[in-house]
Amino acid sequence: MTGSRTPRASAFAGLRPLVADTRTQAPGGPRPDGIPLDPLQQIGRRREQPRPGERCEMCDEPVGAGHGHVADLENHRLLCTCRGCYLLFTGQGAGGLRYRAVPTQVRRVAAFTLTPGGWDRLQVPVDLAFFFRQSGVGHVVGCYPGPGGATESTLELDAWAEVEAANPALAEVAVDVEAALVRRREGAFECFVVPIDACYELVGLVRSHWTGFAGGAEVWAQIEVFFDRLRERSAVGPGG
Structure with a gap:
């Protein structure tokens, strides 16, 4: 598959990825229904x-x-x-x-392979993104967090196929309930296979702590803590 798609901001017109219900209920109140995923x-x-x-x-x-x-x-x-x-x-x-x-396991992808040029082809303008497949959608969805929530990348369809080919462990990412979370730091890349709700936790963390143009020291400290927790939870098996 080749080609790219028109950029879409956080509304994801026509695409509704899974997301946890963020509402809570007061004692004695009615039971909340799940939040529909648009917007x-x-x-x-x-x-x-x-x-x-x-x-x-x-x-x-x-x-x-x-x-x-x-x-x-x-x-x-x-x-x-x-x-x-x-x-x-x-x-x-x-x-x-x-x-x-939704599973609870976190798996670190061993010897994750991605070049700076390959990252650029994924059309992610920041150093953090997650990629997942959803039932009924014929392509991989790539998203990155920001101060306004999550934005879908203009992912070139063959670009992610090349990443998967270089990292066979990504073939084990479960449709609908897991995602590949990729981070670039000081020119190196690391990747975790995580439950899909962990991605939305990260999006909420970034949105809550972001200040100014570059995010501020607090949001990056929170991101570091988040990835420290992933490393503690992860177990590296054969191939990833």
């Missing part, structure tokens, strides 16, 4: 820690901090779930084509 600016909201009264969006049981997410593929959203409901959709084929549990 994309929803993903820029910083997710708060669950408050007392927040409930599973499947069975209405209370959920606490660190609860799991289940992807509702039909409605293109993430659902906050209790442990029991989450486990229902972790098996291969569980939930059919409707629901899929």
